Amino acid sequence: MRPGQTPSLAKRLLALTLTFGKFGGITFGGGYAIVALLEDELVRKKGWLTQDELFNIITIGESTPGPIAVNTATFVGYRLAGVLGGVVATAALVFPAWLVIVIVSGFYLQFRENTWVAAALAGIRVAAIVLIARAFIRMGQGVPRNAANAIAGALAFVSVALLGLNALWFVVGGLLFGVLWYGVRPRLAARGGAGP
Amino acid sequence: MIYWTLFWVFAKVGLFTIGGGYAMIPLIQQELIDRHAWITAEQFTDFVGIAESTPGPFAINIATFSGIHVAEQHGLSPLLGSVCSTGGVVLPSVVIILLVAGAFRYAMRHWAIRAALEGAKPVVVGLIGAAAWTLLGHTLLPGGGAGFRWLSAALAVGLFALTQWVRLGAVALILLGGALGLGLRCFGVSL
Structure with a gap:
């Protein structure tokens, strides 16, 4: 679905429905599980997004209100099929999650105490960790290697993982760091070099 | 009108929490337990447990569950209740992201926006690492005397x-x- 081989709108909407419906039905383990799915399915397998676009989507998803999974679904849907695509992808993501709760709500205590459900979930949780760790490595390879990036990444990791600080502040900090380090600094250097 | 209140409460939750499902917990607690007294703190703990053990985004699960419960409590249709609460939690995100996504192509023409997003990349990687680390900690050391x-x-x-x-x-x-x-x-x- 890259430009140049754009299928019809109906086909794109169907593909969005199936893909995000699947994501809605199998994501466990928080918003970053869907990031790992997007990386694997949409960047690696289908080529609907570039890794750079995925970075931008996560950044926007983290720094705007609402669940990250919903934000990314709307954004990807919009990129592929406009406003209708955004709505369809989001609805497809939400539907399985809604349906499962509607079904389970009547007997949720039994569901919670069922040892088979717990066993499957324990395995799925381990798989989700592996999946997110893999996305961490792959996405890490997409960031230019330099000291400033290493410090920014390590600072975010330590503050959120070990100190439990709010991730939002680090996304905002990263955006400011980017403006200064990758925007203002080279411009100042260029001006200094070209000066009298 | 409970349907409208449900929609409004969850639209507020969707609008005022940044950074994903778990960031919503305090606001949902405040609205559902303290303000409207629709559920008890104990029930809310059950909701969180179920939301964690069912597929899909945590925020959707918890909104759906709350909608069903509150509607049932008032003798209304649980399905409609869950549609209101889940629709409410999703709607602000969809509107905001559609606006941002529409403006994105134009915003990317400005060097400052491109530079800002470039700087957010290492932070995003750090946050993905943090997500894996936190989930790993909860899984391997669940606490409650369970050991490693x-x-x-x-x-x-x-x-x-x-x-x-x-x-x-x-x-x-x-x-x-x-x-x-x-x-x-x-x-x-x-x-």
Whole structure:
């Protein structure tokens, strides 16, 4: 679905429905599980997004209100099929999650105490960790290697993982760091070099 | 009008929490337990437990569950109640992201926006790492005197090694994890 081989709108909407419906039905383990799915399915397998676009989507998803999974679904849907695509992808993501709760709500205590459900979930949780760790490595390879990036990444990791600080502040900090380090600094250097 | 109140409460939750499902917990508690007294703190703990053990985004699960419960409590249609609460939590995101996505192409023409997003990249990687780390901690050291879960740790290492040798898609990996959990349970082993 890259430009140049754009299928019809109906086909794109169907593909969005199936893909995000699947994501809605199998994501466990928080918003970053869907990031790992997007990386694997949409960047690696289908080529609907570039890794750079995925970075931008996560950044926007983290720094705007609402669940990250919903934000990314709307954004990807919009990129592929406009406003209708955004709505369809989001609805497809939400539907399985809604349906499962509607079904389970009547007997949720039994569901919670069922040892088979717990066993499957324990395995799925381990798989989700592996999946997110893999996305961490792959996405890490997409960031230019330099000291400033290493410090920014390590600072975010330590503050959120070990100190439990709010991730939002680090996304905002990263955006400011980017403006200064990758925007203002080279411009100042260029001006200094070209000066009298 | 309970349907409208449900929609409004969850639209507020969707609008005023940044950074994902878990960031919503305090606001949902405040609205549902303290302000409207629709549920007790104990029920809310159950909701969180169920939301964690069902597929889909946490925020959607918790909104749906609350909608069903509150509507039932008032003798109304639980389905309609859940549509209102879930629609409410999703709607602000969809509107905001559609606006941002529409403006994005034009915003990217400005050097400052491109530079800002470039600077957010290492932070995003750090946050993904933090998500993996936190989930790993909760899984291997669940607390409550359970001790270190060696078997889960071994399975994580094994699955990770497998993904390095075999091309394994995300969906296949999730299904494999679930199947292994069930398989071990057949032999009376719990992860």
